[in-house]
Amino acid sequence: DAGVTQSPTHLIKTRGQQVTLRCSPKSGHDTVSWYQQALGQGPQFIFQYYEEEERQRGNFPDRFSGHQFPNYSSELNVNALLLGDSALYLCASSNPYRGSFKDYEQYFGPGTRLTVT
Amino acid sequence: DQQVKQNSPSLSVQEGRISILNCDYTNSMFDYFLWYKKYPAEGPTFLISISSIKDKNEDGRFTVFLNKSAKHLSLHIVPSQPGDSAVYFCAASAKGGSEKLVFGKGTKLTVNP
Numbered sequence: 610d611a612g613v614t615q616s617p618t619h620l621i622k623t624r625g626q627q628v629t630l631r632c633s634p635k636s637g638h639d640t641v642s643w644y645q646q647a648l649g650q651g652p653q654f655i656f657q658y659y660e661e662e663e664r665q666r667g668n669f670p671d672r673f674s675g676h677q678f679p680n681y682s683s684e685l686n687v688n689a690l691l692l693g694d695s696a697l698y699l700c701a702s703s704n705p706y707r708g709s710f711k712d713y714e715q716y717f718g719p720g721t722r723l724t725v726t
Numbered sequence: 727d728q729q730v731k732q733n734s735p736s737l738s739v740q741e742g743r744i745s746i747l748n749c750d751y752t753n754s755m756f757d758y759f760l761w762y763k764k765y766p767a768e769g770p771t772f773l774i775s776i777s778s779i780k781d782k783n784e785d786g787r788f789t790v791f792l793n794k795s796a797k798h799l800s801l802h803i804v805p806s807q808p809g810d811s812a813v814y815f816c817a818a819s820a821k822g823g824s825e826k827l828v829f830g831k832g833t834k835l836t837v838n839p
Contacts (some may be wrong), residue, residue, distance in 0.1 A: 613769070615769075625833040642826065642827070644827075649831070650831055651730075651815050651817075651829030651831050651832055652770070652815070652827070652828050652829050654827060654828070656793065657826060665825065665826050665828060685809050699770070699810075701767050705822075705824035706824060711821075713758060713775070713824065714760065714775055715760075715772070715827055716772055717762070717769035717770045717771070717772075718769050719767075719768055720768075720769045721767045723776075
């Protein structure tokens with residue numbers, strides 16, 4: 610049973626560029642959440658996708674956008690990269706909304722380390 | 727405005743002894759709490775959770791205690807093992823766990839052989 614997978618593992622971009630990160634949820638999960646973890650901090654919630662729609666959003670600018678596909682996988686896009694966007698980007702999956710077996714625990718992938726120079 | 731606080735950045739214990747990690751929260755809407763363990767260069771690994779309708783949940787060597795009146799929870803690890811050395815994050819959610827997770831800054835646990 611595959612857990613949450615993310616790609617790429619590492620990424621180096623230049624300020625002003627755009628980046629796309631990808632996530633496949635754990636089998637049986639239909640909800641994907643994205644988090645940003647800066648050095649020495651806990652993960653910060655960016656947004657959550659369910660049924661291909663953004664359901665919740667954290668305090669991040671519109672430069673951060675996402676998408677969920679019919680197979681429940683998801684993308685995180687960041688435009689006009691800033692040096693401060695350098696962080697570990699984590700994807701988490703869960704199944705909190707439907708079905709007889711709800712899974713509220715969010716399971717995390719290994720993350721994508723983004724460095725903006 | 728930090729809604730979930732882990733006031734101890736680090737904790738060091740001897741192998742075989744008890745490790746107690748603490749967490750405080752301020753938002754009374756939180757009703758689901760989780761602990762995660764994180765090794766360097768890996769994503770957080772789910773350890774144990776507790777709903778606000780309970781005051782204790784146990785899973786093997788890990789026990790989480792919730793004191794709603796004090797808005798405080800703790801994670802007990804007994805006995806501690808060197809492999810438990812990692813950063814531990816406390817997280818909270820509202821609406822039974824379907825809402826976003828709000829994390830503390832983490833506590834680095836070191837278990838000495």
